Every structure is written in C-alpha cells, then in structure tokens.
Amino acid sequence: xxxxxxxxxxxxxxxxxxxxxxxxxxxxxxxxxxxxxxxxxxxxxxxxxxxxxxxxxxxxxxxxxxxxxxxxxxxxxxxxxxxxxxxxxxxxxxxxxxxxxxxxxxxxxxxxxxxxxxxxxxxxxxxxxxxxxxxxxxxxxxxxxxxxxxxxxxxxxxxxxxxxxxxxxxxxxxxxxxxxxxxxxxxxxxxxxxxxxxxxxxxxxxxxxxxxxxxxxxxxxxxxxxxxxxxxxxxxxxxxxxxxxxxxxxxxxxxxxxxxxxxxxxxxxxxxxxxxxxxxxxxxxxxxxxxxxxxxxxxxxxxxxxxxxxxxxxxxxxx
Amino acid sequence: xxxxxxxxxxxxxxxxxxxxxxxxxxxxxxxxxxxxxxxxxxxxxxxxxxxxxxxxxxxxxxxxxxxxxxxxxxxxxxxxxxxxxxxxxxxxxxxxxxxxxxxxxxxxxxxxxxxxxxxxxxxxxxxxxxxxxxxxxxxxxxxxxxxxxxxxxxxxxxxxxxxxxxxxxxxxxxxxxxxxxxxxxxxxxxxxxxxxxxxxxxxxxxxxxxxxxxxxxxxxxxxxxxxxxxxxxxxxxxxxxxxxxxxxxxxxxx
Amino acid sequence: xxxxxxxxxxxxxxxxxxxxxxxxxxxxxxxxxxxxxxxxxxxxxxxxxxxxxxxxxxxxxxxxxxxxxxxxxxxxxxxxxxxxxxxxxxxxxxxxxxxxxxxxxxxxxxxxxxxxxxxxxxxxxxxxxxxxxxxxxxxxxxxxxxxxxxxxxxxxxxxxxxxxxxxxxxxxxxxxxxxxxxxxxxxxxxxxxxxxxxxxxxxxxxxxxxxxxxxxxxxxxxxxxxxxxxxxxxxxxxxxxxxxxxxxxxxxxxxxxxxxxxxxxxxxxxxxxxxxxxxxxxxxxxxxxxxxxxxxxxxxxxxxxxxxxxxxxxxxxxxxxxxxxxxxxxxxx
Numbered sequence: 001x002x003x004x005x006x007x008x009x010x011x012x013x014x015x016x017x018x019x020x021x022x023x024x025x026x027x028x029x030x031x032x033x034x035x036x037x038x039x040x041x042x043x044x045x046x047x048x049x050x051x052x053x054x055x056x057x058x059x060x061x062x063x064x065x066x067x068x069x070x071x072x073x074x075x076x077x078x079x080x081x082x083x084x085x086x087x088x089x090x091x092x093x094x095x096x097x098x099x100x101x102x103x104x105x106x107x108x109x110x111x112x113x114x115x116x117x118x119x120x121x122x123x124x125x126x127x128x129x130x131x132x133x134x135x136x137x138x139x140x141x142x143x144x145x146x147x148x149x150x151x152x153x154x155x156x157x158x159x160x161x162x163x164x165x166x167x168x169x170x171x172x173x174x175x176x177x178x179x180x181x182x183x184x185x186x187x188x189x190x191x192x193x194x195x196x197x198x199x200x201x202x203x204x205x206x207x208x209x210x211x212x213x214x215x216x217x218x219x220x221x222x223x224x225x226x227x228x229x230x231x232x233x234x235x236x237x238x239x240x241x242x243x244x245x246x247x248x249x250x251x252x253x254x255x256x257x258x259x260x261x262x263x264x265x266x267x268x269x270x271x272x273x274x275x276x277x278x279x280x281x282x283x284x285x286x287x288x289x290x291x292x293x294x295x296x297x298x299x300x301x302x303x304x305x306x307x308x309x310x311x312x313x314x315x316x317x318x319x
Numbered sequence: 320x321x322x323x324x325x326x327x328x329x330x331x332x333x334x335x336x337x338x339x340x341x342x343x344x345x346x347x348x349x350x351x352x353x354x355x356x357x358x359x360x361x362x363x364x365x366x367x368x369x370x371x372x373x374x375x376x377x378x379x380x381x382x383x384x385x386x387x388x389x390x391x392x393x394x395x396x397x398x399x400x401x402x403x404x405x406x407x408x409x410x411x412x413x414x415x416x417x418x419x420x421x422x423x424x425x426x427x428x429x430x431x432x433x434x435x436x437x438x439x440x441x442x443x444x445x446x447x448x449x450x451x452x453x454x455x456x457x458x459x460x461x462x463x464x465x466x467x468x469x470x471x472x473x474x475x476x477x478x479x480x481x482x483x484x485x486x487x488x489x490x491x492x493x494x495x496x497x498x499x500x501x502x503x504x505x506x507x508x509x510x511x512x513x514x515x516x517x518x519x520x521x522x523x524x525x526x527x528x529x530x531x532x533x534x535x536x537x538x539x540x541x542x543x544x545x546x547x548x549x550x551x552x553x554x555x556x557x558x559x560x561x562x563x564x565x566x567x568x569x570x571x572x573x
Numbered sequence: 574x575x576x577x578x579x580x581x582x583x584x585x586x587x588x589x590x591x592x593x594x595x596x597x598x599x600x601x602x603x604x605x606x607x608x609x610x611x612x613x614x615x616x617x618x619x620x621x622x623x624x625x626x627x628x629x630x631x632x633x634x635x636x637x638x639x640x641x642x643x644x645x646x647x648x649x650x651x652x653x654x655x656x657x658x659x660x661x662x663x664x665x666x667x668x669x670x671x672x673x674x675x676x677x678x679x680x681x682x683x684x685x686x687x688x689x690x691x692x693x694x695x696x697x698x699x700x701x702x703x704x705x706x707x708x709x710x711x712x713x714x715x716x717x718x719x720x721x722x723x724x725x726x727x728x729x730x731x732x733x734x735x736x737x738x739x740x741x742x743x744x745x746x747x748x749x750x751x752x753x754x755x756x757x758x759x760x761x762x763x764x765x766x767x768x769x770x771x772x773x774x775x776x777x778x779x780x781x782x783x784x785x786x787x788x789x790x791x792x793x794x795x796x797x798x799x800x801x802x803x804x805x806x807x808x809x810x811x812x813x814x815x816x817x818x819x820x821x822x823x824x825x826x827x828x829x830x831x832x833x834x835x836x837x838x839x840x841x842x843x844x845x846x847x848x849x850x851x852x853x854x855x856x857x858x859x860x861x862x863x864x865x866x867x868x869x870x871x872x873x874x875x876x877x878x879x880x881x882x883x884x885x886x887x888x889x890x891x892x893x894x895x896x897x898x899x900x901x902x903x904x905x906x
Contacts (some may be wrong), residue, residue, distance in 0.1 A: 042708055089891040096648045096707055100845075101890055103650070104838055104883045111880050180421070180429030180446060187411055187422050193373065194409035198423045199397040199489060200430070208432055242719060245712055283731050287723040294719030301712045302700060335900070 012152040016159045018267050020227050023162030026263035028220035029244040030166075030173055030256065031213030036245075037253040038177050039209040040189030042099040044241055045086060046217045048106030051113055051236040053079040053218020054225045058129040059119055068132035076218045083214035084207055091206045106238065113233040125230040133158075133226050155227070162223045166260060169216065174256040185209055239290060246297050252307040262307070324349040324493050324525045325370070325401070330379030331549075332369050339365035340376065341549030347493070350523040352515065354536040354557075357546035358570050363529045364406060366546070367495050371403045372396045384492065398425070402486045403495035406529075408478040412471025416462055416481055419470050420453035421446070423488035449488075456484045459514060461507070476503035480511065487518070496528035500535060512539050545569065593897045597861065604868060612871045615748045620867045626755045626824060628863020629762035633817035634836065635843035635855035636769060637810030643786030643850035644799075644806045646707075647697070650714040652814065652840060653833030654721035659685040659815025660736075660822035660832055661725055667737050674738055674823060678761065682815040689811025692717075693804060718834070726830040733827040736819075740826035758820040765816055766856055769809075773852055782806055786850045839866070839879065842886035848899030857897060 028046060035043040057075035060066040066074075090101040113120045120126055140157040151157075176182055184205050187195040192202050225231055247266055251258025270289065278285055300307070323346040332340040340362045347353050355363050368374040370381055372393035381389045388396050397403075411419055427449065428434035429442030457463050460480045465473060470481060479499055486494055500508045512535065518524045530536050536543060537557045545553035545560065547569035553560060560566050608617050638652045663681030666672045672680060696717075700710060738754045773779035784792045785802050793799055821836070822828040843862040847854025862882050869881040889896060 036708075042711065090887075093890060093894055096711060097845075097890055097894060099711060100648060100650075100841055101887055104841070104886055107838055108880050108883045111877075111883075115874070115876050179435055180424075180427050180442065181432055181435050183414075183418060183422055184430055186414060190411045190413055191409050193393075194405075194411060195422075196373075196393040197371070197397055197403060197405070197409065198485070199394050199425065201392075201394045239719065242715055245715070249712075284727050287726040290723040291720050291727060294716040294723065297716035298696075298713055298720065301705075301709045301716065302696075302703075305709060 014271065016153055016155050018264070018271050019159040019163050020155060020223065021267040021271065022260075022264045023159075023166040024220050024223045024227065025240075025243055025247060025267060026166045026260055027162075027169055027216055027223065028240065029247040029259050029263060030169055031216035031220075032241075032244040033248050033251075033254070033256060033259050034173055034177070034185075034216070035209055035213045037248060037255070038182065038189060039185045039206060040192075041091070041206055041209065042095055043102055043210060043213060044099050044238075045083075045102035045106045045109075046213065046244060047236045047238060047240040048102075048109035049079040049083060049214035049217035050221040050224070050240070051106075051109050051233070052082050053214075054221030054231055054236075055113060055120055055126070057218075057222065058126050058225060058231050061129040061132075062126060063119070068129070071129075072222055075222070076215045079214040079218035079221075080211040083211040087207045087210045091203055091210070103238070106236075106241070110233050110236050113236070120231070120233070123232055123234065125232040127230045129231075130226060130229050158223070158226055165219065165223070169219070170256050170260050173212075173216075177256070181205075239293065242293060242297060246293060246300065248307075249297075249300050249305065250307045253305075255307075258307065322349045323347060324384055325527070326380070326382040327366070327370060328380040328382075330366070330369055330376050330381065332365055332374055332376040338549050340369060343379075343546065343549065343551050345544050345551055345554065347525060347527050348542070349492075349525055350519055351541045352519055352526045352539065353528075353542045353544060354540035355527060355529045355544050355546065356531070356533075356536055360548075361546040361569075362549040363546055364497060365549075367403060367497055367529070370396075371401065371495060397489060400490070400492040401495070402489050402491040402493075404479075404482045404486055404497055404499060406497040406501070408475075408482045410470040410473070410478045410481050410485070412469060414470060415467055416457065416470050416473070417450075417453060417466045419481060419485055420457065420466075420488055421449050423485045424449035424452075425489055453488065456487055460484045461510070476507055479503050480507065483511065483514075491524065493525045493527065496526065498529050498531065500530060500532060508535075515539075593893060597897060601861075601864070608868060608871055616871060617868075618749050620871050621864065622749055622751050624864035624867030625860065626751070626759055626863070627867060628860035629759045629766075630817050630821045630824065630859075631836070631839055631843045631863050632766055632856045632859025633762050633813055633820060634840040635847070635859045636766065636852055637813035637817070638840055639844040639847070639849055639855040640782070640786075640806050640810045640813075640852055642844070643852070644782060644789075644803050645697075645701075646850075647710055647714070648841075648849075650711065650837075651718035651721055653835070653837030654718050654725075655685055655689065655811060655814035655833065656818030656821065656836070657725055657828070657830060657833035658688060658721065659818030660828045661729055661734075661818075661830075662815070663819040663822070664734055664736055664828060674736075678816065678819045678823075681819040682812045685815025685818070686808045686811035689807045689814070690804060693807045697807075698800075698803075722830055722834060729830065731830060733829050735827055736822045736825075738823040738826055752824070754826075755824045758824045761816070762820055765813065769813070769852060770856070772809075778802075778805060782809075783852075835879075838886070839882040842882040842889075844896075845886055845894075846889050846896050848896030851896070851898040854896055854898035 028050060031046055032043065035041050053075040056078040057071045060071040060074060061068055086102060086105050090098050093101070114122050116122070137154065137157040140160070141151050141154065144151050144156070177185065184195060184200050187200070188202050188205055195202050224235065228235065243266070247259060247263045250266065251262035273289065278288065280288070325347040327343060327345045329342050329344055330340055331338065331342055343362070343366055355366070357363055365374060369376045372388070372391050372395070375390055379389070380387065383396070383399060383401050386399070388399065388401065411422070414422070424445065427442070427445045428438050429446060435442055454463070454466070457466050460483070462477065462481060462484065465477070470478065473481060479502065483496065483499060499511065503511065515526055516539070519526065540557055543553075543555065543557050543560050544551060545566050552565045552569055553563050605617065634652070634656055637655070638649065641647060641649055659681040662684040663677040666677040666680040667674070696713070700713060740752060740754060742753045743750045744753055744756060773783060781792070781797050781802050782805070785797055785799060818833065822832060839862055843858035844855050845858070846861060847856070847858030862885065865885055866878045866882055869878050
C-alpha cells in the first residue's frame with residue numbers, strides 16, 4: 001500500500017496538475033497578498049472577482065461570439081470595475097465591516113451566477129469558451145513535440161503558460177510594491193491616519209489595491225476555466241479565499257516570493273492526499289480535506305502568524 | 320486680522336454628550352510661535368483634530384491662509400500646507416527612518432500609478448531630490464546615523480524628532496505640534512526649539528503647539544492661548560497669563 | 574462610585590432618536606402599501622406571516638451573534654455553524670434517545686451552550702490573552718467555520734436528515750396558512766427572546782453585559798468582572814444559537830450540514846441592521862430581515878430572496894453603518 005500512495009512522485013500527470021493548481025491559487029493569492037500583506041485590507045471578495053472575470057469572459061465568448069483574447073481583457077476590466085464599486089462605499093468602514101461586506105458581495109455573485117440560468121447556465125455549467133485557447137494549446141504542443149520535448153498530456157501547455165504567468169506577475173507585483181506608490185500602501189497598512197496626515201488620499205490607494213487584486217483574481221479565473229473546461233458557480237466557493245489566506249500567511253505576510261513557494265507546497269500536499277487511502281466514502285473524504293484546511297488556517301494564525309518566510313516584526317502590529 | 324494664517328471661529332465638536340470643543344475661536348498670526356495650553360480634557364487635541372480634518376465639527380468656521388478648510392478631508396488640508404504631529408507619535412515602525420521621510424515627499428509622480436508607469440524618469444528624479452532633502456532634515460535633527468534603521472527601534476524622543484522632521488518634508492506654512500517635547504531629553508528639546516525658531520525666522524513658518532512644560536511656553540512662545548472645558552478662556556502674551564485669574568482657576572479646578 | 578452604581582449608570586436603556594426607527598417605520602409602511610396594491614391583501618398577509626416565522630429564528634440567531642460582538646467586538650464568521658451544531662445535536666437526541674421535540678430542543682440549546690463555553694476557554698480566550706488582533710481572530714473564525722461544518726459533514730454525512738417535526742399540518746386563519754410547527758417555532762422564539770430581553774433589562778448580569786458592550790473601558794475600571802461576563806455571554810449566546818438552529822430545522826423539517834452557513838449572512842444582515850452589539854437591535858433586525866425577505870418574494874423570483882438581505886446589509890453599511898440602535902462612532906474607522 002505504501003508503494004501505491006507514493007507513486008505520484010514520479011507521475012508527470014501529477015506534477016502537471018500541481019503546476020496548474022499552483023498557478024491558479026498562486027495568482028489568486030498574489031492579490032490577497034497585495035491587499036492584506038501590503039495594504040492591510042481584508043478582502044474576502046476575491047472569489048467573487050474571480051467569478052466575475054471568468055463568467056464575463058465565458059459569456060462574451062459563448063453567447064456573443066466574441067474573440068477570446070478581447071473577452072479576457074473585458075473580463076479583467078469587469079472585475080476591476082466591480083472592485084471599485086464594492087470598495088467605494090465600504091473601504092471607509094472599520095476593517096471587520098469591510099470584511100463582511102466583501103464576503104457578502106462574493107456570496108451574492110455566486111448566488112446570482114447560480115440563478116441567472118439564461119446567462120450562466122447555473123449549476124449545469126457553461127462550456128464552449130475554450131476554442132481559441134485549445135487551438136493555441138495544440139499548436140504549442142506540436143511545437144514542443146517538434147523540438148523533441150516530451151509532452152505527456154494535453155494540459156502541458158496550460159501548465160507552462162500559467163506557471164510562466166505566475167512568475168511574471170509575482171515579479172511585477174513585487175516590483176510595484178517597492179515603488180513610491182507601494183510605499184504609500186505599506187504606510188496605509190500600518191497607520192492610515194499617518195498617511196492621510198502626510199497628504200495621501202488613502203481611499204484612492206486602497207481602491208487601486210483592490211482593483212489590481214481583482215484583476216489578478218480574474219486572470220486566475222481564466223486558468224481555472226481552461227483547466228476545467230466547464231464553469232459552474234460551485235467552483236467559486238469561499239474555500240478558495242480561505243486557501244488564499246492560508247497561502248499568504250504560510251508564505252509570510254508581505255512576501256510575494258513566499259506566495260509562490262507556499263502555493264506550490266500547499267498544492268503538492270493537497271494533491272498528494274488524494275492518494276492516501278482512507279476507509280471513507282467519497283463525500284466524507286472531501287470533508288476531511290476541508291477540515292484539514294480550516295484547521296491549518298487556525299493553527300497557523302494561532303501559533304505562527306508570520307508564516308514560514310515572514311518576519312516577526314511585520315506581524316507585531318497587533319493584527 | 321489680515322495676517323492671520325489660521326482663523327478658527329466658534330467651532331464646536333461633541334462626542335455623544337461630551338462637548339469636547341465648545342465654541343472655540345482663535346486666530347494665529349503668520350510667522351508666530353503660539354502655545355496652546357490647558358488642563359487635561361480641555362479639548363486641545365480635539366481642536367487640533369478638527370482643524371486638521373480628522374474630526375468633523377458640528378459647526379464653526381476654519382480658514383487657513385484665507386481659504387476655508389472647514390470639513391475638508393485631512394489629506395487635502397495637509398497638501399495645502401497645514402501639517403500636524405500627533406501626541407502619540409505616528410512614525411511607521413515597520414519602515415526605515417529614511418522611508419518615513421520619503422513617504423512625506425510632496426508631489427511625487429512615483430506615488431501615482433499612472434505617472435509611475437508613464438513617467439518613470441520623473442519618478443526617479445523626484446525620489447532623488449526627496450532623498451537629498453530627507454538627508455538634510457535628518458542631519459539637522461541628529462537622526463542621520465539611524466536613517467537606515469527601522470523606525471520601531473528608535474527611542475520615544477527620537478520618534479518625536481522624526482515625526483517633526485517628516486512633517487517638515489511637506490514644506491508646510493503652519494505646523495501644529497501636539498506635545499512635541501514630551502519624552503524628549505532637555506538637550507534635544509532645546510535643539511528642537513532652536514530649529515523651530517530658525518524655521519520661523521527663515522521661512523516665516525508658523526507654529527502652534529500644545530505643551531505642558533510652562534518654562535517652554537513662557538520663554539519660547541509669542542502668544543499663549545488657554546483652553547478649558549472646550550472653551551478658549553484666555554489669549555495673549557505669555558506674561559499676561561501669570562496673573563490671569565481664569566487661567567489659574569482652570570488649572571486648579573481641573 | 575461603586576461598581577453597582579456605575580453599572581446602573583451605564584446600563585440605562587437607551588432609546589434611539591426617532592430618526593432611524595421612524596425611517597424604518599415609514600419604509601415598511603410604504604412597502605406594505607405598494608405590495609398591498611400590487612398583490613392584494615391575502616398574498617401580503619401570507620407573506621407577512623411567513624416573514625414573521627423566518628424573522629423569529631433570524632432574531633434568535635442574530636441575538637447570540639450580536640451579544641458576542643458586543644462584549645468582544647468579534648465578528649464570528651463561524652456563527653452559522655453554531656446553529657448547525659444545535660440542530661444536529663437535537664436530532665441526535667431524538668434519534669439516539671428518542672427524545673420528544675421539545676426536550677430535544679432544550680438538549681440542543683444546552684449542548685451548544687456548553688460547546689460555546691468550551692471553545693471560549695480553549696480557543697478564544699487564549700488567543701485574546703496572546704494579544705491576537707482583529708484580523709487573526711477573523712481568520713480564526715473563518716477556519717473554525719470550515720472545521721465545524723465539515724466535521725459535522727464527516728460525522729453525519731451530507732444527506733438531509735429528518736428532524737421528525739410535523740411539517741404537514743397547518744393552521745388556517747381565513748386564507749392565511751401557517752404550519753403548526755412553524756407556529757410553535759415562533760412561540761418558542763418569542764418566549765426565548767422575551768426572556769432574553771427581561772434578563773438584559775432587569776437582572777444584574779444583564780446590565781453588566783450591556784455595560785461591558787456599550788463602554789468596555791469604563792466598565793472595566795468600575796470593577797465589572799470582564800472574564801466572567803464574557804463566559805456568561807458565550808453560554809447565553811450559544812444557547813440562543815442552538816435554539817435557533819433547532820427551531821429553524823424543525824420549521825423546515827430537514828437539516829443539512831450547510832444549514833447554518835445558508836442563513837449566516839442573513840443573520841449578519843439582521844444584527845447589522847439592528848446595530849451590532851445591541852440585543853434589542855438583533856430582535857428588530859431579525860424580524861425586519863425576515864419580513865423583507867418574504868415580502869420580496871411577492872415581486873421577484875423566490876430564489877433571489879437571500880440576495881435581498883445581502884443587499885439590505887450592504888445598504889445599511891453604506892448609509893448608516895451603526896444600524897438602527899447603534900452609536901455613530903462605532904462603525905466608522
């Protein structure tokens with residue numbers, strides 16, 4: 001039995017899957033890092049922004065016949081607009097009120113997605129947005145084959161593209177945070193009144209942080225969509241957001257490289273547990289995973305809030 | 320008064336049933352150093368908060384340099400040249416001393432997303448000039464040696480100085496100082512007062528400070544305003560305050 | 574000033590200005606009139622009855638949530654799960670010990686109260702002692718929600734379970750119907766809420782709870798034993814949550830592990846509408862949210878009614894974040 005449970009180490013399918021999941025959750029969590037680790041705002045709407053991006057894109061392609069790449073841009077735009085609309089009235093509230101507003105927003109989005117059968121097909125799922133990507137993916141596969149690189153499985157191009165995207169975005173956001181603009185965000189995180197006393201319009205900065213995070217969520221949504229080829233509202237469950245916070249805290253609040261590393265570690269562990277044989281029926285096994293994720297979050301927050309890579313002093317703000 | 324840089328008229332601010340500021344009226348002459356004193360709970364910090372936009376008063380008028388700043392948000396008031404320091408210092412402990420200073424740089428294109436991306440050279444240039452000015456100010460306040468340290472590692476007195484130096488980065492015309500000398504050792508304190516007087520001479524910067532140290536108030540301010548229970552009860556030259564019955568009563572009764 | 578004097582001074586009932594209550598009353602009247610014209614008196618009356626039923630267990634659920642928020646300033650995102658726990662424990666009591674529904678109700682409430690107490694002692698209090706900030710506690714409650722919900726799912730499975738309440742017989746008044754169990758639920762909720770109101774208003778304990786929640790600094794300096802009050806509050810809130818869960822489950826007839834999660838945002842909406850920390854507010858807020866949800870089904874698709882309470886919550890946070898009974902300074906930054 002031990003042999004079976006560790007066969008995944010050498011299985012390329014396993015690592016391809018982990019790569020795609022790392023990219024999906026990683027890009028998603030980059031936004032959370034920007035919001036919480038750098039700006040100090042607790043955004044619980046990220047899954048909602050992801051859904052808005054993914055569904056806007058899919059609806060435009062499937063129902064209106066738009067070009068995929070243009071539709072993806074519009075999806076990012078839609079997510080950013082949603083972020084501004086949510087943030088404008090709620091960012092001036094206390095942190096926990098803002099958190100619950102964002103949580104409620106994410107639930108409304110999911111709820112609407114489930115109930116707008118005409119647009120989204122509800123829980124039956126929306127399919128057929130894949131064509132442009134599929135063509136690109138096939139041509140990439142062919143080129144890799146020609147170059148003599150083995151491509152075990154049709155998801156290899158997605159894995160390559162999404163991981164590349166994750167790395168590029170990590171570098172970009174990391175660089176952005178080290179600019180004077182990022183400096184203002186970091187000031188807001190520690191003491192918003194100090195920033196305002198120095199002439200900074202903190203609401204605008206917080207809105208920008210939220211909007212950029214929503215854009216990242218939308219991109220993560222595209223990776224998810226191409227991976228699954230069918231969009232359903234259940235995929236945008238709040239557990240996504242929980243995962244993201246686990247990733248961000250594990251990797252250390254404020255560390256963007258940490259997001260990549262802890263995303264990879266977490267996804268590897270999570271996927272590996274699929275191979276552990278538990279004497280339980282399928283739905284109970286799923287429950288075990290959720291319990292573990294929730295418990296990990298609680299333990300992290302209780303005993304090691306600075307995560308693995310974070311600096312203790314970054315956490316000493318009494319957050 | 321035509322050369323009053325700050326005019327506060329009949330301002331009132333209540334918190335529930337407590338009238339923190341009760342019809343306060345003051346004016347501050349340009350280029351003066353004015354002390355605001357009074358027993359605890361007199362409303363001095365609340366008045367500061369109202370003037371600088373951190374609290375919304377129920378009524379009154381506040382004019383800075385001839386323009387109304389009544390109920391404007393704090394960041395706009397700061398940009399117009401009216402800056403403040405806080406009683407409990409708000410230096411950012413997770414950033415270095417230098418970063419604290421750079422944060423305060425005015426009109427920095429690198430702080431706006433669009434100009435950051437579209438005008439990177441302008442941003443770098445402004446960062447350079449900000450560094451130079453920050454370096455000068457830090458030297459003046461003897462904070463040069465610690466400029467690379469996290470502000471969280473500074474002593475209380477050093478933090479007060481950093482907060483003042485940071486406020487000066489904004490090239491203000493009026494600086495409101497909330498207990499600038501509390502926790503600062505006497506030598507440093509004297510230097511700080513020296514800087515303030517120098518700035519007043521050189522740039523006609525106006526200062527309004529809250530202070531409890533009477534020696535400082537008597538010897539270093541041009542005018543003294545006394546508050547008690549939210550109201551302004553006396554206003555004049557320092558020596559006039561000594562014999563003033565209302566002032567004595569306010570302090571004894573508190 | 575003795576501790577008792579201070580507590581009395583702090584805990585005097587505060588009535589809000591006519592302002593927010595007046596606005597709510599007018600809004601209700603206008604909506605009622607509009608609906609009356611649009612759908613007729615019978616439909617409106619039926620929806621109102623349904624709304625009062627829903628509102629009664631919303632009020633129960635929101636009361637516990639708001640009490641905990643009041644003394645700890647903790648927004649417990651796991652609150653829905655406390656309701657689910659109560660419902661499942663009550664059903665357990667029925668199936669394992671063959672308890673009648675009334676006894677199972679009490680069992681569920683008491684068991685949840687005990688659980689709440691244990692969790693406070695083993696988790697919340699140590700975290701607070703460590704100096705955990707709002708963000709950490711928020712994430713703890715999110716993690717806790719997942720752990721609770723999925724442990725229940727692990728143990729009890731995802732299938733719906735029958736509560737064993739009578740969901741078929743209805744009582745008819747004119748053209749208006751109300752289920753027998755639902756009527757029972759309303760009465761139970763009403764009794765519990767009245768008891769709560771009396772407890773908060775008349776007993777020393779209640780006054781201390783209110784004092785701590787309105788003005789924690791002053792309450793502490795005048796000798797109110799914070800730790801004890803917090804414990805008692807959790808017990809009370811836990812009992813209310815368990816009760817709410819059972820009542821809700823009984824009204825619907827079946828329970829699932831997502832029972833609580835499904836209504837938790839409505840509970841938050843109710844607590845926020847009434848003013849977080851104010852138990853009377855939770856009562857009012859619960860009834861109002863219940864009414865608004867059911868009335869909304871008269872004009873929009875029934876499956877959108879939960880979105881309506883989300884919208885109400887967001888509107889309240891935008892327009893008057895302190896809710897009907899709250900004080901302005903508590904909500905803004």
